Amino acid sequence: MYRSGKIYIENALKEIKQIASILWKKGWAERNAGNISLLVDEDMGFSEFEEQASGKINISCPALAGKYIIISISGSRMRDLAKDPLNNLCLIKISADAKAYHLSYSGMFCSDGNPTSELSSHLAIYQKKIEENKPVKAIVHAHAREIIILSHKPEINNSDDFNKILWGSHPEAVVFLPDGAAFVPYKTPGSDEIATDTYNRIEGKSLAVWEGHGSLAFANTPMEAFDLIDIAAKASDIYLRCLSAGYEPKYLSEEEQQKLREL
Ligand code: 13P
Numbered sequence: 001m002y003r004s005g006k007i008y009i010e011n012a013l014k015e016i017k018q019i020a021s022i023l024w025k026k027g028w029a030e031r032n033a034g035n036i037s038l039l040v041d042e043d044m045g046f047s048e049f050e051e052q053a054s055g056k057i058n059i060s061c062p063a064l065a066g067k068y069i070i071i072s073i074s075g076s077r078m079r080d081l082a083k084d085p086l087n088n089l090c091l092i093k094i095s096a097d098a099k100a101y102h103l104s105y106s107g108m109f110c111s112d113g114n115p116t117s118e119l120s121s122h123l124a125i126y127q128k129k130i131e132e133n134k135p136v137k138a139i140v141h142a143h144a145r146e147i148i149i150l151s152h153k154p155e156i157n158n159s160d161d162f163n164k165i166l167w168g169s170h171p172e173a174v175v176f177l178p179d180g181a182a183f184v185p186y187k188t189p190g191s192d193e194i195a196t197d198t199y200n201r202i203e204g205k206s207l208a209v210w211e212g213h214g215s216l217a218f219a220n221t222p223m224e225a226f227d228l229i230d231i232a233a234k235a236s237d238i239y240l241r242c243l244s245a246g247y248e249p250k251y252l253s254e255e256e257q258q259k260l261r262e263l
Pocket residue numbers: 032033034035072073074075076115116117118141189190
């Protein structure tokens with residue numbers, strides 16, 4: 001974990017730049033695909049926060065009242081975010097009743113763009129993790145190709161189906177995703193419906209797979225969140241390449257998985 005205060009923001013911004021560049025290079029961020037956010041509990045030098053515009057929040061997130069979130073701008077490209085984070089991120093403050101957000105025009109984040117179209121999902125995830133007493137500070141959403149392809153497999157209809165393949169195909173997935181992924185059946189991107197369904201399925205999880213669309217990971221830092229998507233993508237890739245080579249992978253047995261869980 002970072003130290004709090006400005007160091008936290010500075011380090012997190014460095015990570016966000018690095019992740020945005022990796023997502024673009026991996027082909028997981030076509031056009032404006034993907035978004036990143038960072039939950040900031042306290043006012044870390046945002047004292048010059050000036051309310052510029054407001055937006056409505058349609059999902060329930062009372063635990064976020066008064067909190068600040070640094071979040072990518074809707075329509076921004078990861079390849080631009082990697083070069084110029086301050087003009088591709090915005091700062092929002094959640095209102096006291098958590099029914100609206102105020103977009104800042106502070107000295108640091110001076111863009112007049114709106115937060116990502118997936119704002120509802122980001123808010124729902126932060127809310128859920130606070131309710132679980134396992135708060136997270138960062139969310140990364142990417143269109144990781146391998147995970148999307150796997151999510152199209154007709155036999156995968158729920159989290160158990162997905163996690164069987166995830167854990168069976170790659171030891172790292174058992175170690176770093178011991179609770180597996182939440183498989184969320186296809187919903188319209190950017191909708192409150194996808195946010196609510198994600199909220200309902202992520203109990204105990206650090207990764208959500210949006211069927212036919214992409215994945216979101218949530219952790220203490222942006223880099224830790226990215227790593228979870230990367231591991232799930234590697235496991236998906238191994239599985240898919242085995243099938244392409246004409247054979248099923250030699251799945252890790254229950255016993256082999258158990259040994260990894262005990263590590
Ligand atoms: P935004 O540009 O609004 O962040 O949308 C990208 C995306 O991936 C939607 O799911």
